[in-house]
Amino acid sequence: MSTIRVVVAGYGNVGRGVLASLENNPDMVLAGIVSRSPERVKKEISNVPVLLMNDIEQWVSELRPDVAILCGGSKNDLPEQTANICRFVNTVDSFDNHSCIPQYFEKVNTAATASGKVSVISTGWDPGVFSMERVLANSFLPGSRAYGFYGLGENGGLSMGHSDALRTIAGVLDARQYTHAIHASIDKVRNGENPAFTPGDMHERVCFVVAAPDADKEKITAEIVNMPGYFAPYKTTVNFVSAEELKEKYSGFPHDGLVVASGITGKGNPAGIEYRCQWGSNPEATANILVAHARAAVRLANEGRKGAFTILDIPPAYFSTLSKEELLKHWM
Numbered sequence: 001m002s003t004i005r006v007v008v009a010g011y012g013n014v015g016r017g018v019l020a021s022l023e024n025n026p027d028m029v030l031a032g033i034v035s036r037s038p039e040r041v042k043k044e045i046s047n048v049p050v051l052l053m054n055d056i057e058q059w060v061s062e063l064r065p066d067v068a069i070l071c072g073g074s075k076n077d078l079p080e081q082t083a084n085i086c087r088f089v090n091t092v093d094s095f096d097n098h099s100c101i102p103q104y105f106e107k108v109n110t111a112a113t114a115s116g117k118v119s120v121i122s123t124g125w126d127p128g129v130f131s132m133e134r135v136l137a138n139s140f141l142p143g144s145r146a147y148g149f150y151g152l153g154e155n156g157g158l159s160m161g162h163s164d165a166l167r168t169i170a171g172v173l174d175a176r177q178y179t180h181a182i183h184a185s186i187d188k189v190r191n192g193e194n195p196a197f198t199p200g201d202m203h204e205r206v207c208f209v210v211a212a213p214d215a216d217k218e219k220i221t222a223e224i225v226n227m228p229g230y231f232a233p234y235k236t237t238v239n240f241v242s243a244e245e246l247k248e249k250y251s252g253f254p255h256d257g258l259v260v261a262s263g264i265t266g267k268g269n270p271a272g273i274e275y276r277c278q279w280g281s282n283p284e285a286t287a288n289i290l291v292a293h294a295r296a297a298v299r300l301a302n303e304g305r306k307g308a309f310t311i312l313d314i315p316p317a318y319f320s321t322l323s324k325e326e327l328l329k330h331w332m
Ligand SMILES: NC(=O)c1ccc[n+]([C@@H]2O[C@H](COP(=O)([O-])OP(=O)(O)OC[C@H]3O[C@@H](n4cnc5c(N)ncnc54)[C@H](OP(=O)(O)O)[C@@H]3O)[C@@H](O)[C@H]2O)c1
Pocket: 009, 010, 011, 012, 013, 014, 015, 034, 035, 036, 037, 040, 053, 071, 072, 073, 074, 075, 077, 094, 095, 096, 097, 122, 123, 124, 125, 126, 127, 128, 160, 161, 164, 282, 283, 286
């Protein structure tokens, strides 16, 4: 397979992670970055072409990408950008608003099928790897439910999608959202109870928000706790902090999570499946997963496939740089 040319579309935390990840994937090369704010990106990056994201036909012709890794935010960016960009080039994205994935899939599938491109959507660690683990657990233990828990440690885990959603609120200058798993609920699953949880039974959300000096904090709080999908279903605590406090106490991007399922085999032997990830850097981990999916997207495209795909539709060997012979010999 020839070297895969990758464009990074959108340059924030995940975009930076993709650049770092490409350094560790010698079968890929960074063809360029496209952004809505190229001047901002050029201040941080040199020796890489940086073009305006909206000029899609121009950057596709100039940079000749095999695939674009879309690193925009899930709340406002990807719902507009993906269906537009996949009209011209294969794409991969990490859209993470779980409840909207069916509609998002339909919209992107329509655009990518019409253009003959491959668009791998909603991948990362969750949705993404955890989605696959949920499906595997449920398939191997029929009748079981697979549950995802996040933020297992004392400080919880930083959710980038929820932090991104907070930063879209008027009057919010910066923000971080830590997810905390409710451990009593994990125990119920491990005990084989297969409980019917509401989202709020499984996690709490703690927000640290830097508000503009003239902002109405009560209004911001109401907007946060009532935000559909992101915060409304959870017990959500909003703490207003200074920019300095946010920087000092809440740095880095740690996150972790667990997929856990309990069921039975045969006539009642208890069985459990667990899969755990721990990330020192959530955006770098997400980026590594996106890059492996970019490889898979190009392979699917080279087979003449088109339309939208999720991790569930892709054979795991397509993610790997290893040959079929190597996989059979060393990894089975
Ligand atoms: N599926 C998963 O497991 C998973 C895990 C983690 C994250 N995610 C998703 O990844 C998305 C992106 O996360 P992120 O942390 O990279 O978001 P982010 O840093 O806020 O970046 C999002 C976009 O905002 C723009 N941007 C970034 N910094 C900016 C700045 N200083 N000034 C102006 N614009 C700026 C960039 O677009 P332009 O370059 O076009 O301006 C960038 O692509 C999240 O919304 C989340 O949904 C998914």
